[in-house]
Amino acid sequence: DAGVIQSPRHEVTEMGQEVTLRCKPISGHDYLFWYRQTMMRGLELLIYFNNNVPIDDSGMPEDRFSAKMPNASFSTLKIQPSEPRDSAVYFCASRAAGGLNEKLFFGSGTQLSVL
Amino acid sequence: SQKIEQNSEALNIQEGKTATLTCNYTNYSPAYLQWYRQDPGRGPVFLLLIRENEKEKRKERLKVTFDTTLKQSLFHITASQPADSATYLCALAGDTGRRALTFGSGTRLQVQP
Numbered sequence: 001d002a003g004v005i006q007s008p009r010h011e012v013t014e015m016g017q018e019v020t021l022r023c024k025p026i027s028g029h030d031y032l033f034w035y036r037q038t039m040m041r042g043l044e045l046l047i048y049f050n051n052n053v054p055i056d057d058s059g060m061p062e063d064r065f066s067a068k069m070p071n072a073s074f075s076t077l078k079i080q081p082s083e084p085r086d087s088a089v090y091f092c093a094s095r096a097a098g099g100l101n102e103k104l105f106f107g108s109g110t111q112l113s114v115l
Numbered sequence: 116s117q118k119i120e121q122n123s124e125a126l127n128i129q130e131g132k133t134a135t136l137t138c139n140y141t142n143y144s145p146a147y148l149q150w151y152r153q154d155p156g157r158g159p160v161f162l163l164l165i166r167e168n169e170k171e172k173r174k175e176r177l178k179v180t181f182d183t184t185l186k187q188s189l190f191h192i193t194a195s196q197p198a199d200s201a202t203y204l205c206a207l208a209g210d211t212g213r214r215a216l217t218f219g220s221g222t223r224l225q226v227q228p
């Protein structure tokens with residue numbers, strides 16, 4: 001398996017532009033998570049899905065952020081409009097259903113810079 | 116409020132020594148706790164999971180302890196090597212039913228040759 005795949009690897013954009021981050025989870029995993037990492041705040045949970053349904057979006061900073069999971073193999077995180085304070089590394093992670101399968105598999109992340 | 120605290124100061128040790136990293140938490144009753152390793156420019160990678168009814172878990176040179184009374188986990192790397200240099204994150208799930216992990220800020224370990 002190729003693991004969790006994120007794209008793009010790097011994104012540089014100007015303030016006010018729309019940004020779309022993409023994630024392909026590991027096949028067969030039921031849960032998908034979006035995290036954001038900054039030096040100041042560490043790794044923060046933004047939203048997670050179970051079987052394509054958003055379960056907890058309380059970490060989404062504000063209405064400028066939205067996430068979708070139209071099917072089991074694809075998710076997007078959109079920021080519109082983007083602001084400089086959104087600059088961070090955004091990680092997608094997935095895992096299988098419960099029991100002993102609680103560990104997360106992370107993608108390589110998208111480094112977002114908003115100028 | 117719920118908190119997970121790891122030493123933000125980098126830990127520098129000599130090759131061959133045992134590295135010990137600490138994870139303290141408050142206002143959680145976790146069923147389990149996990150440790151991850153993160154290298155620069157990469158996503159975290161799972162290392163070990165320890166459940167609330169387990170006092171200790173080992174995997175090769177790694178050892179994790181979990182004290183639910185002290186609300187603390189210790190992560191040990193024995194016979195450390197320069198290749199062990201990385202940031203180590205602890206993580207735990209919140210209340211029952213919440214399946215998402217909350218991460219500590221991580222401790223950077225530097226093993227000197």
